[in-house]
Amino acid sequence: MRLNPSDIVITADDRPGVHRAPRQISAKRQTATAAATAAPARPKAKRRLPRLRLDMTPLQKLAGAGLLVTAVMVSGLALWHSGKPQRLVRDTGMAFLNSTAEAGFQVADITVSGRRRTPAEQLVSALGARYGDPILGVDIAAARARVEALPSVRAAAIERRLPGALHLSIVERQPVALWQTDSSFVLVDRDGHNIPGAIEGFEDLPLVVGDGAPARTDELFALLATEPELAARVKAAVRVGNRRWNIKLDDVEKGLEARLPELDTEAAWHRLAELEKTRALSGKQITMIDLRVPDRMVLKSSREPTAVNTASIAPPTAMARER
Incomplete structure (x- = not known):
């Protein structure tokens, strides 16, 4: 684009070699200029950096907190497994x-x-x-x-x-019996626990024989205690089939053997005690009495076994009344 000479305006101040005349400044502008010169310079305000604002949802905040806790726990576990705290x-x-x-x-x-x-x-x-x-x-x-x-x-x-x-x-543990296994003897307490050591001084304790006998020792002695006089004469108790007891009185080998039932054992034990008090069966060469059937019993002497109806054996007073 070409400029025309008429488009350029030259004033007196723009002419080369001509000094500009002093400009006339108003009184109001002079006052403002003097005040600006007299007042101390105000420090420039620091430029603030723009802040990044993240708008996070509650779920995102919770996930962030979880990551932080996980990182702390992992660091703690690593320290613990190192063994240094221990x-x-x-x-x-x-x-x-x-x-x-x-x-x-x-x-x-x-x-x-x-x-x-x-x-x-x-x-x-x-x-x-x-x-x-x-x-x-x-x-x-x-x-x-x-x-x-x-x-x-x-x-x-x-x-x-x-x-x-x-x-x-x-x-x-207090020994209450000797458990015979084959040809050896072990002391047992009322709970059936084996007590190691020598048996010297305890040879007179009753024998318990048979599989499962020690575990039933408490049950056995609770039964015997219901008839204390007869219990003092017990020398051995044989567990048969881990179901019931055969009791030996007075002597392990030659004493009276009482065969007790699996059920109603206490009733049979009371019957035996009553018979011993009233009939003294052990003093009549009777070697075995079978009490496994409630309404009858079998007696065995040194000669031959005899079946006896329980109704035929009664206390002396009852027999006298029947006469």
């Missing part, structure tokens, strides 16, 4: 226990009460405490469990007597 706790605990032992809280005396048959070395081993050990480091519950696991111990209690004494009190 070692720190163990070392700190051991240092504390050692300091208490140095202060006088250490095992210096161990006493036991209630021991009759249990070997002392078994109790010491089960207790797990040695002289000089920190007494506060003895795990009472674990030691008690180990002592009660011994075959001859029924119950135990452990007392810590500070500063340096441990007292162990035990209740031993």
